[in-house]
Amino acid sequence: MNWITKFIKPKIKSLFKKRSSSTKEALWITCDCKNLIYKDELLNNLSVCPTCGFHHKLTCEERFKTFFDNSQYEILETPIPKDDPLNFQDVKKYTDRLKLAREKTKQSDAILIAQGKLNEIEVTVGAQNFNFIGGSVGSASGEAFVHGVQQAVDKKTPFIFFSCSGGQRMMESAISLMQMTRTVVAVNELKKNNIPYIVVLGNPTTGGVSASFATLGDILIGEPKAVIAFAGKRVIQNTVKETLPEDFQTAEFVKDHGGIDLVVERKYLRSTISTLLSILLKKKESQFISNNDDVTNLDKNLSKTSKAV
Numbered sequence: 001m002n003w004i005t006k007f008i009k010p011k012i013k014s015l016f017k018k019r020s021s022s023t024k025e026a027l028w029i030t031c032d033c034k035n036l037i038y039k040d041e042l043l044n045n046l047s048v049c050p051t052c053g054f055h056h057k058l059t060c061e062e063r064f065k066t067f068f069d070n071s072q073y074e075i076l077e078t079p080i081p082k083d084d085p086l087n088f089q090d091v092k093k094y095t096d097r098l099k100l101a102r103e104k105t106k107q108s109d110a111i112l113i114a115q116g117k118l119n120e121i122e123v124t125v126g127a128q129n130f131n132f133i134g135g136s137v138g139s140a141s142g143e144a145f146v147h148g149v150q151q152a153v154d155k156k157t158p159f160i161f162f163s164c165s166g167g168q169r170m171m172e173s174a175i176s177l178m179q180m181t182r183t184v185v186a187v188n189e190l191k192k193n194n195i196p197y198i199v200v201l202g203n204p205t206t207g208g209v210s211a212s213f214a215t216l217g218d219i220l221i222g223e224p225k226a227v228i229a230f231a232g233k234r235v236i237q238n239t240v241k242e243t244l245p246e247d248f249q250t251a252e253f254v255k256d257h258g259g260i261d262l263v264v265e266r267k268y269l270r271s272t273i274s275t276l277l278s279i280l281l282k283k284k285e286s287q288f289i290s291n292n293d294d295v296t297n298l299d300k301n302l303s304k305t306s307k308a309v
Helices: 002-024 039-044 060-067 094-105 139-155 170-192 233-240 251-256 266-308
Strands: 028-030 036-038 073-075 111-118 121-128 159-165 197-205 219-222
Touching: 028 039, 036 039, 060 111, 060 121, 060 159, 060 266, 094 170, 111 139, 111 266, 121 139, 121 266, 139 159, 139 170, 170 197, 197 266, 219 251, 219 266
Parallel strands: 121 159, 159 197, 197 219
Antiparallel strands: 028 036, 073 111, 111 121
């Protein structure tokens, strides 16, 4: 028994360690369709499988590089609240989870905000990284989103957000749930200032994120086959005691039932959003001009009235 414990088990563990470390440098990726894809080929295709069209997850930096003109953008510094306000611990300390997530993603939290141009239109863009604790929203992510909205309001730029999240971060309990209210209030500020707000819902967009800022856009765009939901399919099926459709909660299903406006492939997102923005901004400008005309006409009428008197 001692021989097995001292020599055999460590040897097996070392083999697994070698294998896992080598997979990080692998040249091939296995898609959900079970096909092997050359890593560079997948990246050149915007991380979309050339065989089945499955849209693989993107990091925030990858989103920005594929979205902004000439891949040029500036990442904005956002407030970072105190880590682990509740001293939370399950099988691991929350502080340890944060440390691992930061090492893995090179981000301070799940949401990044960037400033740049889309077809010469100045825009503010936010994105979620699913690799950071499932893209979950805690106090830091809430602060980042609110800061992004404030930037859009101050600069008078459209705000575009790429969601990809499992929901609120339960390690922060009620503090994370408070971010739902804060982000909704922030979106309301965009609407009060007539600033276009477009959301691209990636796979997945679920839980508290889908129940707050992610589904409040002026225009909602889903990526193909993205899961868009609040509770999971299995939970709903066990609740209603009925068999649900095969494509239930996919972007296409949600669009057909009026939940979102469009389903757009990743390669067409730039052109689609820039077209929508040009229409929205032109409409806003025309409204401003017509309002000015009304004011001018009102001034003329008032001057005529005063002369008559």
